[in-house]
Amino acid sequence: MTVKPVRKAVFPVAGLGTRLLPATKTMPKEMLTIVDRPLIQYAVDEAREAGIEQLIFVTGRGKGSLVDYFDMSFELEATMEKAGKSLDALQSSRTDYGEIVAVRQQRPLGLGHAVWCARHVVGDEPFAVLLPDDLMVPGALKQMVAAYNEVGGNIVCAAEVPRDKTASYGIVTPGARDGNRTEVKGLVEKPKPELAPSTLAVIGRYILQPEVMGVLDAQEPGAGGEIQLTDAMARLIGRQPFHAVTVDAVRYDCGTKLGFVTANLALGLADAEIGADLRNYASSSMSQ
Numbered sequence: 001m002t003v004k005p006v007r008k009a010v011f012p013v014a015g016l017g018t019r020l021l022p023a024t025k026t027m028p029k030e031m032l033t034i035v036d037r038p039l040i041q042y043a044v045d046e047a048r049e050a051g052i053e054q055l056i057f058v059t060g061r062g063k064g065s066l067v068d069y070f071d072m073s074f075e076l077e078a079t080m081e082k083a084g085k086s087l088d089a090l091q092s093s094r095t096d097y098g099e100i101v102a103v104r105q106q107r108p109l110g111l112g113h114a115v116w117c118a119r120h121v122v123g124d125e126p127f128a129v130l131l132p133d134d135l136m137v138p139g140a141l142k143q144m145v146a147a148y149n150e151v152g153g154n155i156v157c158a159a160e161v162p163r164d165k166t167a168s169y170g171i172v173t174p175g176a177r178d179g180n181r182t183e184v185k186g187l188v189e190k191p192k193p194e195l196a197p198s199t200l201a202v203i204g205r206y207i208l209q210p211e212v213m214g215v216l217d218a219q220e221p222g223a224g225g226e227i228q229l230t231d232a233m234a235r236l237i238g239r240q241p242f243h244a245v246t247v248d249a250v251r252y253d254c255g256t257k258l259g260f261v262t263a264n265l266a267l268g269l270a271d272a273e274i275g276a277d278l279r280n281y282a283s284s285s286m287s288q
């Protein structure tokens with residue numbers, strides 16, 4: 001089966017980050033740092049690792065620093081070079097000409113609306129969506145692209161969640177299972193535990209066909225009064241192949257205080273430079 005390659009990725013980054021106030025009062029939540037780099041850097045690295053060539057940021061007012069971050073910092077680089085300092089730490093934050101395109105989501109109408117704002121840049125090809133506050137270690141998109149190359153259509157990343165948490169996620173009605181792939185028979189956004197069709201939840205990584213944009217053109221508000229990506233995706237089921245893929249990655253929900261601090265601890269402990277010292281500190285403070 002020949003499938004069109006996934007070359008573009010949409011990063012919905014216009015959200016207000018209210019769950020992490022006051023930290024996010026003047027700083028985008030995607031600029032919050034896990035060990036030594038902002039969340040957005042992890043998502044961009046994951047996309048590049050999966051073969052993505054164009055990064056489409058859906059931003060909003062007050063979020064300009066996200067685009068600036070990936071620009072060349074001329075003064076900084078010139079000053080460092082003059083002082084004989086290495087520019088290695090800046091390497092992954094550099095982008096090629098035209099690698100990033102930013103569009104604006106002028107009103108916070110929901111994830112489906114954010115993705116729809118990228119429709120003209122996405123055009124007529126499949127695309128990925130990455131929600132940077134879902135930090136996946138190691139990156140999940142590469143594994144999803146591998147599944148996509150086998151079955152085509154639409155793919156969501158999925159993981160089992162406790163039943164009392166279904167109201168925080170898009171939930172899958174599962175069909176036949178084949179290895180790490182489950183056929184998606186239905187999708188519902190944030191169902192109450194007693195109404196959830198399963199406990200298989202959508203995690204913030206998607207590979208979608210461009211037809212979802214046409215569905216989003218007319219999508220009415222759903223859960224929480226927002227235009228939901230889940231509702232638009234649900235309409236593609238039966239018309240196009242649709243699978244959920246479970247990946248070999250740990251997910252940190254960095255949109256919550258606990259997830260954010262846990263990610264810093266886990267990645268800090270695994271860090272070549274600071275891991276050993278951090279482990280010593282953690283074990284000595286726990287024995288006090």
Ligand code: G1P
Pocket residue numbers: 111131134168169170171189190201202203204228229230
């Ligand atoms: C969004 C999606 C939801 C998905 C979740 C994953 O919800 O709407 O379907 O399960 O991301 O993190 P949000 O967390 O933005 O409320």
